[in-house]
Amino acid sequence: MNASRLAWFWLAVAALAAIASPSPDFNLDRALEFPRDAFGRDLFLLTSVAARGSVAFALATLAITCAVALLVTGFLALSSPRARELAERILDFFMAFPSLLIALAGQAVMGTGSTTLILSLGLGLLPSVIRFLIVRAREVLAEEYVSAAWALGSGKSNLLSRHLLPALLEHLRLKLPFLFAQAIGVEATLSFLGLGVSPGSVTWGALLAQGKDYLIEAPYISWIVGLPLLFTLLAFMTIESQWGRRKSPVS
Amino acid sequence: MKWLARRAIGILLLALSIFVATHLIIRLIPGDPVDVILAETGTNIPREVLLHDLKLDLPLSQALPQQIRNAFQGDLGTSIHYKAPIAPLLAERTKNSLALAALAMGIGVAIALTLALLRSMEWKNGLWIRRAVDLYAAVLAAAPSAWIAPLFSLLLCVKFRLFPVTGSLLLCALVLGIAVSGFWVRAFSMIMTKEKSRDHYRSAESRGVPVLTLLLKYALLPAGGSLLAFLGTQAGWLAAGAVVTETVFEWPGLGSLLIESILKRDYPLMEMTICVTSILIFLGSTGGDLLQILVNPKLREEILD
Numbered sequence: 260m261n262a263s264r265l266a267w268f269w270l271a272v273a274a275l276a277a278i279a280s281p282s283p284d285f286n287l288d289r290a291l292e293f294p295r296d297a298f299g300r301d302l303f304l305l306t307s308v309a310a311r312g313s314v315a316f317a318l319a320t321l322a323i324t325c326a327v328a329l330l331v332t333g334f335l336a337l338s339s340p341r342a343r344e345l346a347e348r349i350l351d352f353f354m355a356f357p358s359l360l361i362a363l364a365g366q367a368v369m370g371t372g373s374t375t376l377i378l379s380l381g382l383g384l385l386p387s388v389i390r391f392l393i394v395r396a397r398e399v400l401a402e403e404y405v406s407a408a409w410a411l412g413s414g415k416s417n418l419l420s421r422h423l424l425p426a427l428l429e430h431l432r433l434k435l436p437f438l439f440a441q442a443i444g445v446e447a448t449l450s451f452l453g454l455g456v457s458p459g460s461v462t463w464g465a466l467l468a469q470g471k472d473y474l475i476e477a478p479y480i481s482w483i484v485g486l487p488l489l490f491t492l493l494a495f496m497t498i499e500s501q502w503g504r505r506k507s508p509v510s
Numbered sequence: 511m512k513w514l515a516r517r518a519i520g521i522l523l524l525a526l527s528i529f530v531a532t533h534l535i536i537r538l539i540p541g542d543p544v545d546v547i548l549a550e551t552g553t554n555i556p557r558e559v560l561l562h563d564l565k566l567d568l569p570l571s572q573a574l575p576q577q578i579r580n581a582f583q584g585d586l587g588t589s590i591h592y593k594a595p596i597a598p599l600l601a602e603r604t605k606n607s608l609a610l611a612a613l614a615m616g617i618g619v620a621i622a623l624t625l626a627l628l629r630s631m632e633w634k635n636g637l638w639i640r641r642a643v644d645l646y647a648a649v650l651a652a653a654p655s656a657w658i659a660p661l662f663s664l665l666l667c668v669k670f671r672l673f674p675v676t677g678s679l680l681l682c683a684l685v686l687g688i689a690v691s692g693f694w695v696r697a698f699s700m701i702m703t704k705e706k707s708r709d710h711y712r713s714a715e716s717r718g719v720p721v722l723t724l725l726l727k728y729a730l731l732p733a734g735g736s737l738l739a740f741l742g743t744q745a746g747w748l749a750a751g752a753v754v755t756e757t758v759f760e761w762p763g764l765g766s767l768l769i770e771s772i773l774k775r776d777y778p779l780m781e782m783t784i785c786v787t788s789i790l791i792f793l794g795s796t797g798g799d800l801l802q803i804l805v806n807p808k809l810r811e812e813i814l815d
Contacts, residue, residue, distance in 0.1 A: 352524075355743070355795045356788070359750040367772045367780055368535050370546075444654050451656035452757060452769055464656065471660040471758065478664055485657040492652040 263501040266494035273310060273491055280307035282461075291477045296469055302483045305461060310487065312462040316373075317442035320380040324438070325431060327381070328388040329424070335389075336396040336423060337415050343393075350390045358383030359445050366454045376455050380442055388431075388438065395430040399423055433502050440495035447488060463488050513813045521796060525789050526578075532785040533577055536564055536777050547590065547775045555590070563588050564777055591776040599767075599779075600786055607763035607790075610683055610756070611748050615741065617687025622694035623730075629695075630702050630725055643695060650692025655751050659685050659758040676760035686755045690747055701736055705729040735802040735809075742798010746791045764790075 286299035294302045335343050353361070358380075365379030399405060405422050413421070443463065449455035450464025451471070458465075463484065470481035536543055544560045547553065558567070565573040565587070580586070586596040629643040650658075662685045666672045673681040705711060706729050714728045730737075753765035760766065764787050771780035803809045 352792075355746050355791055357746045357750040359753070360746060360787075360791075363753065363768070363772075364784055367768075367784070368538050369540065440652070444652075447654050448656045448754060451654075452754070453773060454769070467654075467656050467660075470657075474660050474664050475668055481657065481660055481664070485653075485661070488657065489649070489653050492654070493648060496648065496652050 262497050266497040269490050269494045273487065276307045277310040277314065280304050280311075282308055291473060293477075293479060294483060296466070296477075296480060297473055302480060305466065306463075306484050306487055309461045309463050309466050309484070310491070312456075312460060313443050313446055313464070316377060316380065316446050316456075316462065317439055319377045320384065320442045320446075321435070321438055323377065324381040324384045324388055328385060328392055329427060329431070331389050332392040332396050332427060333419050333423060335393060336400060337419065347390075347393065350386050350393070353386035354390060356386075358387065358441055359448055361386070362445050362449060363452075363454065366449060371454050372457050373460065376446065376449065379449070380445055383445055384438060384441060388434070391434060392427050392431065395427060396423060399426045434499070436495040436499040436502065440492045440499070443488070443495075444492055517796075517800075521793070524792060528788050528792070529578065529581065529785055530574065532781045532788070533565075533574060534570075535781050535784070536566065537570065539777070543775075543777055547777070550775050551591075553590070560590065563590055586782050587778040589771075589776055589779040591771070591774045591779065596779055596782050600764075600782055603762060603764050603767045603783075604786060604790070606679075606761065607752060607756075607765065609679060610686065610752060610761060610763055611745075613679065613683035614686035614690070614748060614752070615744075617683055618691045618694055619741070621687065621691040622698045625691075625695045626698035626702055627725055627730075629699050630706065630729065631721055643699070647692050647695040647699075650689065651696065653689075653692075655685070655689045655754040656758075658689060659755050662688075663758060677762075678759065679761065682755050682759040682761040685759070686748065686751050689751050689755070690744065693747070694744070697740055698737070701733045701740070702729050705733045708732075735806045738805065739798045739802040742795045742801070745794025745798075748794075749787055749791055 281304065283300040283304040286295070288299065289295050290297050290299040292299075296302055296305060335346050360383075362379040362383030365382045366375060369375040369378060399422060402422075405418065408418060408422060446455060446462060447464035447467055450460075450462050451467045453468065455464050456462050466484040467481070467488075470477075470484050473480055539546070543564060543566070544557060547560060548557070561567045565577060568576070577587070584597055586600065588594070589596050589599065592599060625643045625646065629640050633639050662681070663675060666681060666684075667675045702725070710732070711724070711728045714724055719728070749765065752763060753768060755761070756763045756765035757769050764783055768780065768783045768787065770776075771783055803813060
């Protein structure tokens with residue numbers, strides 16, 4: 260209970276900082292003086308701006324991923340059992356690969372850049388989200404009220420919108436903090452490796468890469484950039500595990 | 511035996527489909543890959559040679575069977591950046607990566623087992639120990655390796671000068687092992703806790719078996735199969751972590767090769783690296799399942815008869 264309150268507090272503070280911070284000015288004369296980066300920008304402001312960038316990426320990714328995952332799951336749930344089984348086998352195969360590796364392959368194929376990064380991140384998260392939703396869809400379809408609706412002659416679209424979609428949405432909501440943390444973490448790693456955002460963009464990963472490049476001259480860069488990232492990821496995971504424990508009263 | 515043969519054929523077929531799928535990558539790349547290579551690397555290799563190296567001089571229906579035939583003869587194509595055959599390069603890198611993965615897995619399992627055991631013992635200050643272990647697990651499960659790897663290099667190479675900054679297998683494995691251990695501590699603890707609530711454990715406990723024997727023999731050993739299967743599923747996570755740690759510590763494995771080939775637009779090399787890495791990850795998770803069956807007499811009889 261305490262930990263999750265702390266998590267919400269941190270997220271609120273971080274969100275405020277990210278929204279309110281102006282972009283720091285370049286000042287090459289003061290590069291790598293304590294709290295400044297290699298271009299002489301104030302690191303605290305820069306980290307807040309980076310949080311804005313990373314969260315924007317994560318939000319765009321999650322919006323696309325969730326929409327596609329819901330569509331695919333809805334389609335699979337109402338298709339023939341054989342098609343569903345085939346799809347699940349394919350998903351099982353992809354589950355062996357963490358989202359980072361799938362996103363990495365996506366970037367390799369589509370090339371680096373901001374738009375492709377969102378698509379690659381989404382691609383990386385997609386198998387686990389669909390897999391997660393499909394299990395729930397099967398549960399819902401086995402419920403008695405669904406069979407009753409079916410027997411009373413409600414059509415597929417009705418079944419989908421009245422029964423399946425609300426249950427899936429609720430289920431997905433529980434998973435959102437985890438997916439958010441994943442999206443931010445994978446973005447940071449890809450940009451760190453030089454395969455993420457286009458050079459010059461300010462995100463957590465780009466700053467982590469700078470922290471590594473100037474590790475000896477300016478070790479504080481890694482700390483000022485990395486600690487808020489760690490706290491943010493921890494906060495999301497804490498909230499996820501709390502929601503997981505509480506679960507929805509309905510199911 | 512029939513089951514094993516079926517399994518082996520399945521693995522071979524899957525490896526073949528991975529091979530084919532990775533060789534379609536080059537044709538999926540938006541735009542003309544030859545233009546991309548010429549523009550981004552400024553190489554002076556003639557266009558026709560590049561086209562041939564990328565196998566774009568033939569239609570797909572001819573190029574693919576040829577590539578599969580060549581692969582069976584040990585020819586995986588030519589790297590554009592290294593201007594050398596890919597097969598020996600990949601063999602070398604695979605060896606290095608397997609060494610890294612084995613060592614990192616050993617370190618990760620050692621840490622996770624120790625902490626999970628510590629957490630399960632009934633200490634006087636048990637709550638604090640449990641909290642400390644949980645904190646370790648949560649922080650390391652959340653912290654991206656892109657952040658901890660440079661910090662470890664700062665601490666162990668620059669401050670204490672224990673390792674050379676680049677090319678140290680032990681350092682690379684240590685950081686990778688620590689990075690994955692966070693999640694493993696949690697998984698191991700969960701498996702142990704489940705085992706501890708079962709009858710055989712409780713009866714051994716009430717017989718007065720010493721606590722360490724109790725945990726090792728009555729909680730850990732019965733859970734051995736699930737632990738092995740779990741470790742198999744972690745092959746992918748090890749590979750994902752290795753991409754970062756190999757790049758940071760410049761260990762010549764598959765992970766750093768993958769990043770290098772992507773950045774250098776060396777498409778043939780990139781395709782084969784993705785192919786080999788995926789097959790290894792798949793073998794890892796299948797291997798975990800197989801081991802679980804082999805160590806469990808009940809499952810073994812059921813399947814091998």
